[in-house]
Amino acid sequence: MIVLNFKTYIEATGRKALELARVCEEVSKDKGVSIIVCPQHADLAVIVGEVDIPVYAQHFDNIEPGSHTGWVLPEAVVEAGASGTLINHSEHRLSAADIEACVVKSKALGLVSIVCSNNVAVSKACAAFSPDYVAVEPPELIGSGVSVSEAQPEVVTGSVDAVKSVNDKVGVLCGAGVSTGDDLVKALDLGVEGVLLASGVVKAEDPKQALLDLVSGIL
Amino acid sequence: MIVLNFKTYIEATGRKALELARVCEEVSKDKGVSIIVCPQHADLAVIVGEVDIPVYAQHFDNIEPGSHTGWVLPEAVVEAGASGTLINHSEHRLSAADIEACVVKSKALGLVSIVCSNNVAVSKACAAFSPDYVAVEPPELIGSGVSVSEAQPEVVTGSVDAVKSVNDKVGVLCGAGVSTGDDLVKALDLGVEGVLLASGVVKAEDPKQALLDLVSGIL
Amino acid sequence: MIVLNFKTYIEATGRKALELARVCEEVSKDKGVSIIVCPQHADLAVIVGEVDIPVYAQHFDNIEPGSHTGWVLPEAVVEAGASGTLINHSEHRLSAADIEACVVKSKALGLVSIVCSNNVAVSKACAAFSPDYVAVEPPELIGSGVSVSEAQPEVVTGSVDAVKSVNDKVGVLCGAGVSTGDDLVKALDLGVEGVLLASGVVKAEDPKQALLDLVSGIL
Amino acid sequence: MIVLNFKTYIEATGRKALELARVCEEVSKDKGVSIIVCPQHADLAVIVGEVDIPVYAQHFDNIEPGSHTGWVLPEAVVEAGASGTLINHSEHRLSAADIEACVVKSKALGLVSIVCSNNVAVSKACAAFSPDYVAVEPPELIGSGVSVSEAQPEVVTGSVDAVKSVNDKVGVLCGAGVSTGDDLVKALDLGVEGVLLASGVVKAEDPKQALLDLVSGIL
Numbered sequence: 001m002i003v004l005n006f007k008t009y010i011e012a013t014g015r016k017a018l019e020l021a022r023v024c025e026e027v028s029k030d031k032g033v034s035i036i037v038c039p040q041h042a043d044l045a046v047i048v049g050e051v052d053i054p055v056y057a058q059h060f061d062n063i064e065p066g067s068h069t070g071w072v073l074p075e076a077v078v079e080a081g082a083s084g085t086l087i088n089h090s091e092h093r094l095s096a097a098d099i100e101a102c103v104v105k106s107k108a109l110g111l112v113s114i115v116c117s118n119n120v121a122v123s124k125a126c127a128a129f130s131p132d133y134v135a136v137e138p139p140e141l142i143g144s145g146v147s148v149s150e151a152q153p154e155v156v157t158g159s160v161d162a163v164k165s166v167n168d169k170v171g172v173l174c175g176a177g178v179s180t181g182d183d184l185v186k187a188l189d190l191g192v193e194g195v196l197l198a199s200g201v202v203k204a205e206d207p208k209q210a211l212l213d214l215v216s217g218i219l
Numbered sequence: 220m221i222v223l224n225f226k227t228y229i230e231a232t233g234r235k236a237l238e239l240a241r242v243c244e245e246v247s248k249d250k251g252v253s254i255i256v257c258p259q260h261a262d263l264a265v266i267v268g269e270v271d272i273p274v275y276a277q278h279f280d281n282i283e284p285g286s287h288t289g290w291v292l293p294e295a296v297v298e299a300g301a302s303g304t305l306i307n308h309s310e311h312r313l314s315a316a317d318i319e320a321c322v323v324k325s326k327a328l329g330l331v332s333i334v335c336s337n338n339v340a341v342s343k344a345c346a347a348f349s350p351d352y353v354a355v356e357p358p359e360l361i362g363s364g365v366s367v368s369e370a371q372p373e374v375v376t377g378s379v380d381a382v383k384s385v386n387d388k389v390g391v392l393c394g395a396g397v398s399t400g401d402d403l404v405k406a407l408d409l410g411v412e413g414v415l416l417a418s419g420v421v422k423a424e425d426p427k428q429a430l431l432d433l434v435s436g437i438l
Numbered sequence: 439m440i441v442l443n444f445k446t447y448i449e450a451t452g453r454k455a456l457e458l459a460r461v462c463e464e465v466s467k468d469k470g471v472s473i474i475v476c477p478q479h480a481d482l483a484v485i486v487g488e489v490d491i492p493v494y495a496q497h498f499d500n501i502e503p504g505s506h507t508g509w510v511l512p513e514a515v516v517e518a519g520a521s522g523t524l525i526n527h528s529e530h531r532l533s534a535a536d537i538e539a540c541v542v543k544s545k546a547l548g549l550v551s552i553v554c555s556n557n558v559a560v561s562k563a564c565a566a567f568s569p570d571y572v573a574v575e576p577p578e579l580i581g582s583g584v585s586v587s588e589a590q591p592e593v594v595t596g597s598v599d600a601v602k603s604v605n606d607k608v609g610v611l612c613g614a615g616v617s618t619g620d621d622l623v624k625a626l627d628l629g630v631e632g633v634l635l636a637s638g639v640v641k642a643e644d645p646k647q648a649l650l651d652l653v654s655g656i657l
Numbered sequence: 658m659i660v661l662n663f664k665t666y667i668e669a670t671g672r673k674a675l676e677l678a679r680v681c682e683e684v685s686k687d688k689g690v691s692i693i694v695c696p697q698h699a700d701l702a703v704i705v706g707e708v709d710i711p712v713y714a715q716h717f718d719n720i721e722p723g724s725h726t727g728w729v730l731p732e733a734v735v736e737a738g739a740s741g742t743l744i745n746h747s748e749h750r751l752s753a754a755d756i757e758a759c760v761v762k763s764k765a766l767g768l769v770s771i772v773c774s775n776n777v778a779v780s781k782a783c784a785a786f787s788p789d790y791v792a793v794e795p796p797e798l799i800g801s802g803v804s805v806s807e808a809q810p811e812v813v814t815g816s817v818d819a820v821k822s823v824n825d826k827v828g829v830l831c832g833a834g835v836s837t838g839d840d841l842v843k844a845l846d847l848g849v850e851g852v853l854l855a856s857g858v859v860k861a862e863d864p865k866q867a868l869l870d871l872v873s874g875i876l
Contacts, residue, residue, distance in 0.1 A: 014298025059289025079233025452736025517671025
């Protein structure tokens, strides 16, 4: 399971977001690997309408329908066709109370929930909310090109152990610096069920080749 | 000029947002009145593709393309087809520095900018940023059903005077509690170029009738 | 163990904060009950200098010494003489990552840490950070006059069980609506080691009498 | 008029904050120059009690007395003895509405108000709130050691002109990178009534000598 976060990269905005999602769909189908894309909110509906792989939101706000001009209503994400969401990405941290509420809302709305954490203790805490997945990403490695599975394997294995000790039904992903096939293989060897990545593919000169390299080790 | 803020009302989300935008388009064309709709980010692209009236964003973040998971890139709003944006709505206040930067970005990206203010002093301050419009809305009247043009006419005329004293090319709108044709006529009499409204139409039993009532006084 | 949060009540600001702290000291010594006071940052140093009961901060920010004008440096709280701190009060929520970092800083600086939570799931999550205490307070009951131990006993017992299941060295407090001796007895019966309270004493006509009533049930 | 912002530097926290304030008092009295110190909230009361120069807060929150655990009540700052306050420092930006409200509260409480801005347009906007002073500080020069009066004199003169065009009773200060006597002379030549500085003195090996150097050009 590969989750590709489009962030707010200009290479993954609007028309280019749709192109990138199509590349992901192509590689996913050709290689039989599960690839999930997380485009910006403004791009969700178009991508959902055009590609046939899971599309997740990057975030939604812990709000009820009503007077919240400019914020992201969970129901809007669902209506746009998202089937899951990231929660508490390190670039968009939420209070502990809001993370919990967003996981509850995700379940109520039928969205797969991936709660991001920054270290082993936070991974353990997030497991207490029983999301579908906890994704551990040490912030200092995000966008660094150095894979967490190489640089801090103990954070990955520690998160797997900590999460499973609280609730063994919660899956674990890892991210930060993941870009090559080797990185992915090492991550899976450390016990995770998938990876979360962004710049390694989105900002690659040839995103399709980057994705093919990434999945090459597990085919 | 009537600006309809869809907020995050469930009656203006997803499929229903598109229906409401179509009603606005119909009334706008039938009656020859300028109506602008401000749907949620996730609904922008679909509505732009389906209706032929101006569509504005409710907000964007003061960010550059890059690593800002879950935030709203101004370029994404433009790619989705928005031709303008609200800035600093009272439900999504920005720092003074960010308001200024968002007006600058709006100009660079060709977006019409409507900066919201909460009183005369803030209207005057916002005029210093030279947006296309300043929209004054006393927060305590928002959603109240009591029109600012009735309850606090001095805030409207004071804002018109204050804004024009700083930069007479900046237009002035008013909002908060506006819902009837009378409210609109009184607002225009106080010197504004249009109104910003939301619940009075969005949450009306018959939004089309509410819009027809609203514009009846100026036909 | 009774923790009295002074919040930003005018009855517990400046000179009046010192008076209230003296009342707490008097009751604590006369009755042999542990009472901890949490005044505002601006009042910490003076109260520490004048009373001989533990003084905790209401909050500090997750910052290092440096360029953070207007924020609360943990080292400043320590220099002012605080011996502990609340973390993540429902009126000042922190991200999960910041809660974890604040607990780590508290340990490094020798501060007793009380992490506030809003429900059982968040209590369990906070226990993963191994603070000295988790204090559960359903936000809707704060300041209500209806004690959590009466209105939602299952949140209290659920938090005790959840916290102990993660780390049995973490103490549990409860709060929200606690004001009478009965409330305190019921809370202790539910398994907590103490209570967190505010308005019931701070805003009482006679705070000393309110404190005496509170502790009457456990003498 | 020299305003020294202690920020959250460890060299200006607790006991060291008091020492630094005493140095400022000594230089102020010996040289007949107005020096104002802005320590952290936890240090306000002690410094006010020990030195005889004006002591300003670095910030307060736009809140009324009540349930705001961990935030900074304006009345608490006044009770601690502050006679003025910074508002909207670039490290603690406020919404336009909150800046306006904080200026109003400052006037009501008898506090001198210094509103910080980041460029000419924001200086002009802040003048609309009629604070006692607007202090312009380009964020990229803060802590740089390169003085705004040298690197961006047009931002200083532009702010003076813009502020005076809106309200000529509002004073103008400048800051960012100011550290030497030359920087100060140049700033005054550009039309400001004083400077706001921090690291140039606080982090100097010998703060007293740094202050003496600073004021040397204007004696």
